Amino acid sequence: xxxxxxxxxxxxxxxxxxxxxxxxxxxxxxxxxxxxxxxxxxxxxxxxxxxxxxxxxxxxxxxxxxxxxxxxxxxxxxxxxxxxxxxxxxxxxxxxxxxxxxxxxxxxxxxxxxxxxxxxxxxxxxxxxxxxxxxxxxxxxxxxxxxxxxxxxxxxxxxxxxxxxxxxxxxxxxxxxxxxxxxxxxxxxxxxxxxxxxxxxxxxxxxxxxxxxxxxxxxxxxxxxxxxxxxxxxxxxxxxxxxxxxxxxxxxxxxxxxxxxxxxxxxxxxxxxxxxxxxxxxxxxxxxxxxxxxxxxxxxxxxxxxxxxxxxxxxxxxxxxxxxxxxxxxxxxxxxxxxxxxxxxxxxxxxxxxxxxxxxxxxxxxxxxxxxxxxxxxxxxxxxxxxxxxxxxxxxxxxxxxxxxxxxxxxxxxxxxxxx
Numbered sequence: 001x002x003x004x005x006x007x008x009x010x011x012x013x014x015x016x017x018x019x020x021x022x023x024x025x026x027x028x029x030x031x032x033x034x035x036x037x038x039x040x041x042x043x044x045x046x047x048x049x050x051x052x053x054x055x056x057x058x059x060x061x062x063x064x065x066x067x068x069x070x071x072x073x074x075x076x077x078x079x080x081x082x083x084x085x086x087x088x089x090x091x092x093x094x095x096x097x098x099x100x101x102x103x104x105x106x107x108x109x110x111x112x113x114x115x116x117x118x119x120x121x122x123x124x125x126x127x128x129x130x131x132x133x134x135x136x137x138x139x140x141x142x143x144x145x146x147x148x149x150x151x152x153x154x155x156x157x158x159x160x161x162x163x164x165x166x167x168x169x170x171x172x173x174x175x176x177x178x179x180x181x182x183x184x185x186x187x188x189x190x191x192x193x194x195x196x197x198x199x200x201x202x203x204x205x206x207x208x209x210x211x212x213x214x215x216x217x218x219x220x221x222x223x224x225x226x227x228x229x230x231x232x233x234x235x236x237x238x239x240x241x242x243x244x245x246x247x248x249x250x251x252x253x254x255x256x257x258x259x260x261x262x263x264x265x266x267x268x269x270x271x272x273x274x275x276x277x278x279x280x281x282x283x284x285x286x287x288x289x290x291x292x293x294x295x296x297x298x299x300x301x302x303x304x305x306x307x308x309x310x311x312x313x314x315x316x317x318x319x320x321x322x323x324x325x326x327x328x329x330x331x332x333x334x335x336x337x338x339x340x341x342x343x344x345x346x347x348x349x350x351x352x353x354x355x356x357x358x359x360x361x362x363x364x365x366x367x368x369x370x371x372x373x374x375x376x377x378x379x380x381x382x383x384x385x386x387x388x389x390x391x392x393x394x395x396x397x398x399x400x401x402x403x404x405x406x407x408x409x410x411x412x413x414x415x416x417x418x419x420x
Contacts, residue, residue: 259288354379
């Protein structure tokens, strides 16, 4: 009975019994299983598929857009690289072209060299033509005779010049140059004699003639500069001096001539600049010390003039420097210092020299001082001093000036300093 009960209990239900046994594998589909595609027909599911950003279609579209943007960037970069390469090529070509071109200075030098070569060629052609014309026995003999006569005259002129017979030497040199006009030694000796005798009008054309043959001769340039300046051709001398100073900016002789020339033309400031420049090169240069001191003295700036004449007194104790110092201190109404320098000059050069200074109008401001009267009395005596004062008083009255004690002085007293 119990076994029947269990057999009944384990009897399958009709529903289960009717279900066929699976004949497929674990992944086989049952007949009543719903297909997954059926869910795709559901509106909600369809909407979900369209809006999902993780769908394959959307991912493909985004990937395509990213690929297009990357491609555009690559194309832009490639274009920029090409443009930079092309631009760099043209810039490099331009730079190389400019470097290959000669500079303006070099081009001018080439042009100058070309002109010189052309001139040399022309001169050579002319010389060749002239040689062809005179290359014969008679022509050669004529030249030999002329050269021999010129040499004899030149040797005679040298001997005369050594003996100091310059006029006779000039005559012999003239004969030498008649026989051989380009005899350089004869021309230079004649120039030396002209410069020594200060025949500057004759020296100038001879200097130019020699410089035309060879312009790079500093001694001849200096002779021409001196001749122009001393001959009164100051403007031309200044032009030549400025040209020489471009090559020789520290040439004291040229600077001195240029400063004198500027002063002669009334360009006092320019002259003072040149004299000051000389002192920067040589602070003991006498020409520059005299020049600066004289300019300040003539301008009435006696205080600034004093140091230059003090230096001159130390370098070369000459009477004119002492007198100028006495005048400078007298014009500043300092009788004690004026008398000191007159006393030193009297000791060095004698009372007769200094006594001549007592009548100088430049001393009138200190003439009535005790120091001056005492010095004058010791130097020439009281009677002589009084006589000098009387003479000065009469001359002042004739000139319409006040008598000593209130004597009017000229604005710029004369400077009695002579250049060495």
